[in-house]
Amino acid sequence: MEKDNNMNELEQMREQMNIFKSRLDKQQIINEQLVRNSMGSKLSWIKNFVLGEIILVPILLIIMATFHASEGLSWWLFAFLAAGLIIDTTGDFIINRIPKSQLLGGDLVATSQRLTKMKKQRTSWFIAGMIFVTIWLVWFIIEIVMRLDDGCNLPDHNIVVGIMVAGIAIGALIGIFVAWLIFRKMQRTNNQLIEQINQVINED
Amino acid sequence: MEKTEANFRKLLNEHKSTIYSVCYMFSKDQDEVEDLFQETLINLWNGLDKFEGRSGTGTWVWRIALNTCINSDRKKKKRVDTVPLTFDTDFRDDNSVENRQVKLLHQRISRLQPFDRAIVLLWLENMSYDDIAAIVGISTKAVGVRLVRIREQLKNMNDN
Numbered sequence A: 001m002e003k004d005n006n007m008n009e010l011e012q013m014r015e016q017m018n019i020f021k022s023r024l025d026k027q028q029i030i031n032e033q034l035v036r037n038s039m040g041s042k043l044s045w046i047k048n049f050v051l052g053e054i055i056l057v058p059i060l061l062i063i064m065a066t067f068h069a070s071e072g073l074s075w076w077l078f079a080f081l082a083a084g085l086i087i088d089t090t091g092d093f094i095i096n097r098i099p100k101s102q103l104l105g106g107d108l109v110a111t112s113q114r115l116t117k118m119k120k121q122r123t124s125w126f127i128a129g130m131i132f133v134t135i136w137l138v139w140f141i142i143e144i145v146m147r148l149d150d151g152c153n154l155p156d157h158n159i160v161v162g163i164m165v166a167g168i169a170i171g172a173l174i175g176i177f178v179a180w181l182i183f184r185k186m187q188r189t190n191n192q193l194i195e196q197i198n199q200v201i202n203e204d
Numbered sequence B: 001m002e003k004t005e006a007n008f009r010k011l012l013n014e015h016k017s018t019i020y021s022v023c024y025m026f027s028k029d030q031d032e033v034e035d036l037f038q039e040t041l042i043n044l045w046n047g048l049d050k051f052e053g054r055s056g057t058g059t060w061v062w063r064i065a066l067n068t069c070i071n072s073d074r075k076k077k078k079r080v081d082t083v084p085l086t087f088d089t090d091f092r093d094d095n096s097v098e099n100r101q102v103k104l105l106h107q108r109i110s111r112l113q114p115f116d117r118a119i120v121l122l123w124l125e126n127m128s129y130d131d132i133a134a135i136v137g138i139s140t141k142a143v144g145v146r147l148v149r150i151r152e153q154l155k156n157m158n159d160n
Helices: A001-023 A033-040 A047-071 A074-094 A108-149 A157-201 B005-027 B032-050 B058-070 B097-110 B114-124 B130-136 B142-159
Strands: none
Touching: A001 B005, A001 B032, A001 B114, A033 B005, A033 B032, A047 A074, A047 A108, A074 A108, A074 B058, A074 B130, A108 A157, A108 B058, A108 B130, A157 B114, B005 B032, B005 B058, B005 B097, B005 B114, B005 B142, B032 B058, B058 B114, B058 B130, B097 B114, B114 B130, B114 B142
C-alpha cells in the first residue's frame, strides 16, 4: 500500500510535468532577440580579463621601470615586481584556459568536480597573489622612506613621510580586507558544491 | 555538430520546453528563470561545435541545461543583457487549476538538493536508469538508491 502511495505520488508528478511541458510546447518562449543575444555573446569576462592582463602587464612594467629609474629605487624591487606580475598572469592564463562552455557538455558530477577544482585553483592563486602584494608593498614603502630620508630637504620631513606611509598602509589594509571578504565568499561557494558532489558520488 | 545559426535554431525549437522546465525547477523567480535560460542558450551555442554526437542531442541539451543550473553562481546580479522570454501565460501568477499543479510540482522539486533535482527531472522525463546514470555521472545502482531516498523525502514533504 505504501509502495502504491509512493508510486501514485511520483506518477502524479509525472502527470504534472507532462501537463507543464505540453503547455510549454504551445508557447513561443524563444524570440529573435534571445537567439541573437546568445549567438553574439562575448567571450566570458574571465577570458577578457586575462587577455587584458596580458596586454596591461608590459605597459605597467614600462611605467614602473621609468618610476624606478627616476626615483632611484632598487632594480631588485623592480625585478621582484616584474617576476610576480609575469608569474601571476601566466597562472591566470593556465587556470582559465578551458572555457566553461567546453566543460558543461560532460556528466554532472565530472563537470561540477572540474569547475570546483578550477575555483579552488583560483582561490589558491589569489592567496599567493596577496602574499606577493604584501611583500612588495612593505619593500616598496621601505625603499620610498629610505629615498625620502636621503638628502630630503622638505620641512616637517618626518610628518610628510608619516602621512605618506599611513596613507599607503590604510589603502593596503582596506584592499586586503575586501580581498579577504571575496576569498571567504569563494570558499563558501566551493564548499557547498563539494558537499553536494560527495553526497551524490558516495551512493555506491 | 556544425556551429551554424540553422542548427542552433533547430536545436532550440526542438528542446525549448526541456530547457525552460529545467531552468524553472532550479529557480525561485522569473528573473532567475530568464537568467538561467539565457545562460543555457549561450552555453549551448558556445558548445555546439564541440558536440561530437556520441550521445543524442536531447541528452546533450539535458547535460548543458542541468550543468548550467547546478553550477550557476546564484549570487551574481541579474545579467544586464537578459532578454524576457515570450509567454502568453504566467505560470507563477495565474491561479488556474493547471498552474496550481505546476506550482505544487515546483515546490516539491525545489526543496530537493540540486543533484537530486536533476535525477528527479530526468526520471520524470521517462529516462532509463542507465541514461540518468550517464548524465549525472554515477552508477545505475546509485541512481536506484538515490531515487528511493528522493521518494521518501517527497513522501515526508507531503506528510508534513
